[in-house]
Amino acid sequence: METVQYAQQIVNELQRSVLQLEEEEAEQFAGLLLRSNKIFVAGAGRSGLMGRAFAMRLMQAGKEAYVVGETVTPGIDKEDVLVLGSGSGETKGLISMAEKAKSLGAAVVAVTITPTSTIGTLADYIVKLPGSPKDQDSGDYSTIQPMASLFEQTMLVFYDAVILRMMEKTGQTTKQMFGKHANLE
Template identity: 70%
Template sequence: MKTTNYAVEIVNELHRSVEQIADSDAETFADIIIQSDKVFVAGAGRSGLIGRAFAMRLMHVGINAYVVGDTITPGIDKDDVLIIGTGSGETRSLIPMAQKAKSLGASVTAITITPESTIGSLADAVVKLPGLPKDQASGDHSTIQPMASLFEQTLLIFYEAIILRLMDKTGLDSSRMYGRHANLE
């Protein structure tokens, strides 16, 4: 198969994937972000990289957003939310973060393939994304892509859609957001 054919199939998979996200879950997720004092984003591997991009856009929207593990990240409090992006919901380094956030009175939101997972069970809110965990070769959502690529790409698109929803809810546009863009580059 030619490279462009692969690209077309990936886009088709993503189209089918995002159509399966529950609008009510997405709306609840956007509201949780708006109602929180601070937003903490966590994930491991590629999901973590996508989470970093999301935290950056949240900052552009004017949300106090932090990436767990960065040196400038403050402590989490009861009026804050921890957002964890995890396909399996069983990532060993992320489970203690969810437990700690809960013990401090913060809310936890999981964006995952598996709401019944350990992290999904700890979460106050869950957004289910379609896809396959990296250790599964097949399942309900077939994909030509390796490992958890479909989940990770869907996670990025979902986070971008949430940014657009937050812009809509707060009356922001790109030109106003640009004022918060890094200028020491």
């Protein structure tokens, strides 16, 4: 198969994946983010990179958003929310974050393939994304892509769709958001 054919197969898989998203979960998630004071985002590896992109868009949409672990990230409070992206829902560091956030009264959201995981069980809100876990033999979702690529791609598309919904609910435009774009680059 040639590179363009692989790219088309990836797009087909992503299309199939997006069609499985639950509207009610997405609406609850967008509503929670809109009414939260601060939003903290975390994930490990590539899931963490998708979270970082989401935190940037949240900030550009006017929300006070932070990536957990950055030196400028403040403490979390009970009017805040922690969004954890984890396919397996078993990443040890993220489990600790969920436990700490809950002990401080913050809401926890799990964006995951496995809602019955430790993080899913700890979460106040769950967004189930389709996809294949890193160990593809343990899942029933077929993909040609390595490891959890389909989950991570679906996560980024889902996060961008949530931003669009938040923009719609608040009457924001891309032009307004661009005013918060980094300008020291």
